[in-house]
Amino acid sequence: MAQWMTGEVVENYAWNNELFSLRVRVPEPFEFIAGQFVRLGLNDGEQRFQRAYSLVNGPQEPILDFLVNRVHDGEFSPRLHDLRAGQAIEVSQPPSGFFTLNEVPEGKSLWLMATGTGIGPYLSMLTTRIPYERFARIHLIHAVRYSTDLAYRDSIQQWCDAHPQQLHYQPIVSREDSKGALRGRIPALIVSGELEAAVDDTLDSDAQVMLCGNPEMITDAKRVLADKGLPKNLRRKPGNVTVEHYW
Template sequence: MPAAPEAKYTEETVLWVKHHTDKLMTFAITRPEAYRFSAGQFSRLGFRDGEGFIWRAYSVVSAEYADDLEYFAVLIPGGPMSAKLAELKAGDTVLLDKNATGFLLPERFVDGKDLIMLCTGSGIAPFLSILEQPEIWQRFERLALVHSVSYADELIFNERIAQLSEHPLIGEYTGRLRFIPVLTRETGGRLNRRLPELLKSGELSAALEIPFTPADTRFMICGNPAMVKDTFQALLDMGFAMHRNRIPGQIMMENGF
């Protein structure tokens, strides 16, 4: 007999909520002792909705060893899940699927010297988790995070990334990280075009001061579907290939949640 739906999730308490703009929010919930995930994976969060449930996937921002679970959400006007999240406050409850999932995992790469993480919007979430893992800093010689957003007020994690240099587990390695924010709808950023265009023109490689080669460079892409598709195609045109379990390549990608 299949397990009852209730057996597939736990009910967790919201610890804090922060609204960064009218569309961007972060929040944290309690973490069950048995909950396990790998940096780069996502959780399914849900609410009771009438006689049923509403579920959505959100990448975990927290480190694997964190005591709580943090998430980053972009609120979509008219979205049923966004409506629930917009009203969220400390002390409320959220449903958490017991199993994390996802394959945006840097350990799947069998080789490579440089890890380039390309993201738009909420696609930065899995990379924030990955960057708090000591193993990633020891595995790659250079790390690069490129976060593309429309406007400067959407770059809500810049300070957090800067503070990695004070992290007790990884602070000594953070000189290996290059971080570049990209603005696409206003000037003022170091780069101001879409990621696929920056790849094709060579501007991104030059800005990072990292040559992109199939032998050394590994790419992880997460964000809106149009960006993921176009960036993937740009990399294919540059001679890189999708990474598959039985056929090692240089690209892993996932649509942002």
């Protein structure tokens, strides 16, 4: 059963009017595997509002980091959006989830495909040595609506600079043209071959793909990847596509 600890907001960083990173200090060391999630909670008199969020920070980093998109008619994200440094927030422990590299079979290339805030688990993974030790080629693919939704670009660029022959970042923007970005949706760009051309690699039997984000993207991407001979990865039957049902 999950327990709760009280953390302190140290920063609420706005990427744009709706997308923000909530950074939280907790009173004791917090151990987790990159890719896992916790629940954040806020008490409002008689009830606790809570929701699951992936940890964006690396396991070795002391400040917990969460990427959040405000849903205006939601019960919880607007409350998070209004938090400021010094305010309290509840954090569940222990962390949960199996969307980790421990669950991904061996391969030559690793494709980290996300929409929106679904990039969070991948950012945590990329702070560790694990992906670079296991895969010759790593492609971080982030699909958003507008270029201002492309968060953490400075950190991503630092990782790309540190692993120039290994890590490739490919943004995708659906509602406007953006320099260096593909335009469209991940499943359609797989079907057309544009995604593989952009990263100069092939989605074949040596590829391991992780999908995180919008359920419609995941459903469609699983289908087109299956058509290319890349089945879903299951513990009882290892495959090529590992999925996180993010919401």
